[in-house]
Amino acid sequence: MDRLIIKGGRRLKGEVEISGAKNAALPVMAASILAAGENSIGRVPDLRDVKTMGRLLANMGAEFHYEPHRAVIKTNRIKNFEAPYELVKEMRASVLVLGPMVARYGRARVSLPGGCAIGARPINLHIMGLEKMGAKIELEAGYVKATAKRLKGATIYFDISTVTGTENLMMAATLAKGVTILENAAREPEVVDLANALIAMGARIKGAGESVIEIEGTEELKPVNHTVIPDRIETGTFMTIAGITGGDITIKGCMPEHLHAFVIKLEEAGVGFENKAGSVRVIGPARPGAVDIETAPYPGFPTDMQAQFMALMSIASGASLITETIFENRFMHVAELLRMGADINFRGSTATVKGVKKLKAANVMATDLRASASLVVAALRAEGETTIHRVYHLDRGYEKMEEKLRSLGADVKRERGKRLTSLP
Numbered sequence: 394m395d396r397l398i399i400k401g402g403r404r405l406k407g408e409v410e411i412s413g414a415k416n417a418a419l420p421v422m423a424a425s426i427l428a429a430g431e432n433s434i435g436r437v438p439d440l441r442d443v444k445t446m447g448r449l450l451a452n453m454g455a456e457f458h459y460e461p462h463r464a465v466i467k468t469n470r471i472k473n474f475e476a477p478y479e480l481v482k483e484m485r486a487s488v489l490v491l492g493p494m495v496a497r498y499g500r501a502r503v504s505l506p507g508g509c510a511i512g513a514r515p516i517n518l519h520i521m522g523l524e525k526m527g528a529k530i531e532l533e534a535g536y537v538k539a540t541a542k543r544l545k546g547a548t549i550y551f552d553i554s555t556v557t558g559t560e561n562l563m564m565a566a567t568l569a570k571g572v573t574i575l576e577n578a579a580r581e582p583e584v585v586d587l588a589n590a591l592i593a594m595g596a597r598i599k600g601a602g603e604s605v606i607e608i609e610g611t612e613e614l615k616p617v618n619h620t621v622i623p624d625r626i627e628t629g630t631f632m633t634i635a636g637i638t639g640g641d642i643t644i645k646g647c648m649p650e651h652l653h654a655f656v657i658k659l660e661e662a663g664v665g666f667e668n669k670a671g672s673v674r675v676i677g678p679a680r681p682g683a684v685d686i687e688t689a690p691y692p693g694f695p696t697d698m699q700a701q702f703m704a705l706m707s708i709a710s711g712a713s714l715i716t717e718t719i720f721e722n723r724f725m726h727v728a729e730l731l732r733m734g735a736d737i738n739f740r741g742s743t744a745t746v747k748g749v750k751k752l753k754a755a756n757v758m759a760t761d762l763r764a765s766a767s768l769v770v771a772a773l774r775a776e777g778e779t780t781i782h783r784v785y786h787l788d789r790g791y792e793k794m795e796e797k798l799r800s801l802g803a804d805v806k807r808e809r810g811k812r813l814t815s816l817p
């Protein structure tokens with residue numbers, strides 16, 4: 394397992410180019426199942442999760458070809474309607490093939506994703522929606538089996554706003570007979586990007602980005618031809634890096650409007666912004682002020698930025714309250730930040746962060762994707778050389794992170810560990 398060695402204390406300066414959004418690329422890749430032909434997707438980031446989705450599609454009989462940063466998927470000969478446990482356990486977003494498979498082929502057998510470090514993350518709402526659309530659902534041996542002669546339009550209310558639940562059912566509805574209404578739908582930019590890709594394929598979708606989405610089913614769709622949006626969480630991570638290092642970073646190829654709530658909180662903490670066309674210059678203070686946050690579905694403060702923001706608050710002048718409302722176990726990074734000298738304690742879903750003057754280098758371990766990003770953020774400020782273990786978590790969502798950091802003046806190197814046959 395690879396390790397990152399980061400020597401902290403430098404003010405990072407310069408320019409960094411943001412990669413395409415992982416959480417937009419994955420559903421758009423799954424949408425290729427909805428049409429026969431050659432699907433072409435641009436600005437697809439070179440990440441482990443993208444390769445996993447590619448393996449899953451190939452396992453179904455599609456031809457998957459990737460060269461930075463384009464994914465080409467030929468879906469003329471899909472003949473295996475299964476997403477096996479071995480692939481789903483590596484990447485929960487594999488469940489995104491469920492809706493398209495049932496919509497196009499009338500059948501699917503997808504492993505239930507199981508829990509992950511940040512929570513149980515069930516897919517009951519995905520299943521509820523497909524049942525409402527007329528699919529017959531059986532749960533057997535850890536798999537969900539769905540069959541339907543042809544899905545029919547339905548009105549589906551989500552008790553909880555779910556991003557991939559909205560995406561799965563929006564895709565399923567594009568080929569259903571009749572109109573589907575999704576209520577309390579997720580409003581994330583990645584949902585809107587998927588809707589735009591589907592509309593370009595010939596789907597009839599209104600209201601994506603609002604909490605009610607209307608989809609009128611059609612008989613067939615054209616292959617995907619779409620370029621995904623920039624990654625707003627990578628953008629937010631580099632904004633936080635400018636904030637914690639007192640740096641001056643111009644982030645290029647990004648859409649700061651997708652991070653409005655987050656930017657407001659960084660501004661309150663004393664981080665400066667200069668917006669330019671398609672890029673933003675971010676200037677960090679010597680020491681950030683303490684700011685309280687509470688995560689919420691979009692357009693609220695993104696849960697995927699909570700861990701990185703906590704690292705920033707760990708050296709703030711004052712105490713801040715950080716409340717996580719989306720996942721039940723998304724404080725795994727706290728124990729690691731404590732090893733670096735942070736002063737944090739949490740009860741239930743709220744953490745109290747008392748800013749300290751200095752963080753100290755330590756051996757720390759990544760536990761999930763955004764926790765690993767939070768450790769990178771902290772290590773860039775800490776005195777001394779921090780070693781971050783299990784950086785395969787980081788590689789899931791950040792393309793060439795150490796190269797981008799080095800181009801900004803960071804002292805970071807990767808130590809190769811022994812190859813893993815399968816990931817824990």
Ligand code: EPZ
Pocket residue numbers: 416419486512513514515516517518519520553554555556557558579583696697719720721762763790
């Ligand atoms: C998506 O996960 C993202 N992943 C996550 O990003 C992100 O943290 C999350 O949305 C919230 O924004 C992708 O888009 C691939 P949810 P998703 O369904 O769709 C509960 C990252 O860092 N729920 O919106 O799985 C669920 O347990 C990843 O890139 C149900 O109870 O999240 C959670 O508490 C991490 N039943 C809440 O809803 C369901 O059927 C929101 O989950 C579905 C969800």
